[in-house]
Every structure is written in structure tokens, then in C-alpha cells.
Amino acid sequence: MDFVQVSEEEGDEPIELPAEEDGTLLLSTLQAQFPGSCGLKYRNMDTKAVRGVRSNEGRLFPPSVDSGWGEYIYFCVFPKENKRKSDDNLENSTAKTKRIETRLRCTDLIVLGLPWKTTEDSLREYFESYGEVLMAQIKKDVKSGQSKGFGFVRFGSYDAQMRVLSNRHLIDGRWCEVKVPNSKGVGHQVPCKVFVGRCTEDINSDDLREYFSKFGEVTDVFIPRPFRAFSFVTFFDPDVAQSLCGEDHIIKGVSVHVSNAAPKAEQSRSHQGQNYNYSSGNSYGMHSYHPQGNHMSSHPGRSGQHRGNNQHNAHGGENPIIANSHSHSHSNNASGGYGMGGHYGMGGNAGGGYHNNSSNHASGGHRQDGGAPFNRNFHGMNQPHNGNVGSGGWMNRGPLDMPNLQALGINSQGSSSSNQGQNMNNPLGVGLNLNSLPINPALVAAALNQWSLVGNQLQNQNQDQQGGNFLSWMSQNGGHNANNYGGRKGSNNPNNPGPGGMIKADNSTCNDQQNGCAPGNAGWSNQSSSQNSVEKSNFL
């Protein structure tokens, strides 16, 4: 095993940190020894200059492919104090620029599970290792002054916020979780993913990654197979993604067009859309760490409010409530599946046609945060008549908004013969074989993207072929960032570590209670990302 010599500051005595098998050093390893650090740098003996170490997705890469980390002594990079302050000033100034409008700003973060004894001072002290803490408060009972066991923190830098959201926190002897509070709403986040239309077949993911990397760190590239004349590129920085939208770019001599991966109107139109944003914007917050185990212990009253949708079976998705109360039932009783098979973190079709596929019902429930917020976020998803209620809202559009499906070459048959019946929940029977279209598939794809229909089609067509679906990939977004920031591929729950957590929900019929931590572990699993997307990345 390789060790990397790291000191906090140049000249300090170094500590040897173990590198991974692939030669990288996990940021989490670094942060375990140097809390609050965000990177490494070293003194280049030839140039006498300080060089930064490449950092990507929670991993630090050795400067040399051949000689690895070499004999350098590296020292830590910490978030810049002045940068934070300048950001704060920017945010507080009246002259807010477009940048501040689109940039992901710091938000208050809720800290759950705090020990009763934790004070605002100790809370602040803990989090200061990550960066400047602008606010730390403990919610208390007004009469007794006793802590309610949760509080809020706000950081001065988004970097610090990201790191906090992607790490576990042992505060005053108790594991706590930090999340973006539900009360914040989730609609203001900016997607990291862009749609790249007019692609040609010879533009591969490496080409896309290489090309777009010059604008910012590319965390993912997804090219639908078979060829569809479009692709998706996910950036680490949503600003970069945003800045590219609407532009034409030439890759391998081909003019491609970059646009929003999902139309903005869609993102604010429905709860699903908002949650899509949430998932994309809060890439780092998608860990599902549940220090107290199962947060979804039975809430019969709540589940009662959400019954009715029974387009699929009783264990629809990973509805934790149903899972808890119905164990392994497959019957089509009327109690299950309010979660629409999940995917609630995205703007796409969480419902129709997909979760009727019996081979995949366990892939639903792609919870991206834990606990009861699920309930709050999904009122209105249960219109029982509509298999597409989770479709990002196109079914909810008025007729004037409806795309001309016929003009787009959309027929009324699903194109996947092996998935017959999957469109039973799709009231329009929308299905599309882009390959068979008489018109440029790129144009159709672009149009469909604008209507958020790409997901449906991809899903219908590729589900069998790739074992994944576009929509869950959409939901993933930077989610793997979260995983890797923590240096863990599996659950963040120390009670349930291991690779299974983030990889894939078990396709067996038992979605419930296997781990006593229903939504948190298998919760935001993403079968698609592990196959379509993550495999193209070099960090999993």
C-alpha cells in the first residue's frame, strides 16, 4: 500500500496517509486527519512553485501516473477565508449578479440527532473545522430551554456546505445527520446536467468528457444506447452547466447543441420537478445516513393519507410505510405504492409504464433523502387514475401545452416487446422508437427533451437492453459525488456499511426492513447509474 506524506502546512511534520489501490487518496482519508481540508498541494522542486493536486469526486490523484505520489510532502488546502467573505458580501449586496442568481448559495442546514447536551457554541465549534460558520443554533423548548435535539448551521462557503453534507458527523458523542431542510423548498437549485443534442455516433463519452472538461469538471457522461443522437453531460458545477445551455459547440467537427436537460418550466411545475432540482443541486446532500436506524418506523396515520394508487403492487417502490406494514405482499390491494415506485428525486416519469414492470418494481423508491419528508413532498402524487402522475407533469399540462406527439413520430405502442404491458399505466400509450423515425432523431430527441419525454422513451426502450433507465440516471446527477466525497461506496450508515447501499435495490420482492433502515440504505440506490453512467466514470 502506498502512503502519502501529508502535513497540515508546509514545513509541518507530515502524517502518512494510505492511498487506495488505484493510487488515489480519498478526500475522506485526508479529512479524517485534517478536518476541514479540501485538497492538497505540494512544492514542485523544479519550478519552486506550489502545485495543486488534482481532485475529482472526493479523490485526490497523484501528480504522476508513473511515479505516483513520489517523495513529495504534501500539505493541506483549506477553504479560503477571504473567498468566503467575498461571497458573503456578494450575497448581501444589493447588486446581485446573474452569477449569484444561478449559483448554488449556502443555505441553512438542519442538523438532526443532536445530543441534548449540545450547545450552540459546541455546535459551532464542531462545524468550524469545515469552514466559517455564519450561524449555529439549537432549537430549544421555549419554556425549559431544553434542546429539541436539532439545530441549524449556515456556512460561509458552498464548499464547506458541500463537505458537511457529504460527511457523517459525530457531535458530542452522537452521530448526527445534516441535511438541507425541507422547509427551504427545493426549487431554486440549478441542475448540473445538460442535454447535448445533434450528436453523431462517433462522438463517444470520452470525446464529450474531454471536450466539456475545458469548461469545468465533468462528473458524468451518458450516451443512450442504441444511438439516439443526443447525450447528457453532468458537470460538477451547476454554474458551468447553466452557462453552456443554449450554446452550440463543435465536437469532432460536429455542431452539437447544449440545452437544459429538463426544461425549466418543468422544474417548477410540479413537486417532482422541484425534487429533480433538489437532487441535482444538492448532489452532496444525497447521502442517506441514518444514525438512528430506521427513520420510517410505522406511521400508520400518514400512510393512510396516501393510499389509493394501486397501479402497481403493494410494495410499490420502497414506500417505507407500506414496507413496514405490509411486509411482502404482492396483492393488488389498495394500500400500496403511494410512492409511485419512487424516483421522487427527479422530474421524469416516476410512474407510468415502468413500475408496472414486474421485474423492476424493486428499483423504485429511489429516495434521495431519508425519513418522513417523503410524505410531505408527495401529496398529490396519488391520483389513482393516472399512471403518469409522476411524469414530471406533462400529463398535467393543459392541452395547449401538449406537444404534437404525432408530429414527433410518437406512436401509441411501446417499442419494447419484452415489456408488453408496461404502458398500461400510460394513458396515451406513449412509446417511441427513435430509430425508426423518418426524421432526424436528434431533432426529435431535442423536442422530447423539452417536453421531458425523453425519459419515457429511453426508459421504455432501454430498460431491458441496459438494465437501467434514463430517469433514475437523471435523478442520480451528482449523487455519486456524495458517495465519493465520503469515500464510501455504500451506505453512510455505520450500522450498515457496504457497497450494497448505493448500488441497487434488491430486485427481490422484499423491499422492506431487511436492514432496518428502510429509505436510507437501499434508498437512493440507482441501478441505472451503476450501469449506464457510473461505469463510464473512473471513480467507482
Add this chain to the structure above:
DNA sequence: GTTGAGCGTT
């Protein structure tokens, strides 16, 4: 004085 899922008297 106890407790352990949650979402903030701005």
C-alpha cells in the same frame, strides 16, 4: 428530572 423523529416563535 424523562425523549430520539423531526424541519426553524427570524
